[in-house]
Amino acid sequence: MIKLRACRNCKNVTEEIKCEKCGGDTVLEWKGYLFILDPVRSSVGKRAGVSTSGEYAIKVR
Numbered sequence: 353m354i355k356l357r358a359c360r361n362c363k364n365v366t367e368e369i370k371c372e373k374c375g376g377d378t379v380l381e382w383k384g385y386l387f388i389l390d391p392v393r394s395s396v397g398k399r400a401g402v403s404t405s406g407e408y409a410i411k412v413r
């Protein structure tokens with residue numbers, strides 16, 4: 353089973369140790385899963401501070 357990680361910096365969910373979006377460190381300790389299709393129109397995306405579509409963690413430790 354692949355363990356998903358989340359970026360501390362931009363909350364991007366990835367399998368990589370380094371985030372492919374911003375180059376930040378990713379961690380295994382994260383909670384919640386967010387899939388943003390349209391961050392401009394999505395209020396959830398705005399609240400999470402997300403500006404590009406993709407998969408994100410809600411809380412990263």
Ligand SMILES: [Zn+2]
Binds near residue numbers: 359362363373374375
């Ligand atoms: Zn990142």
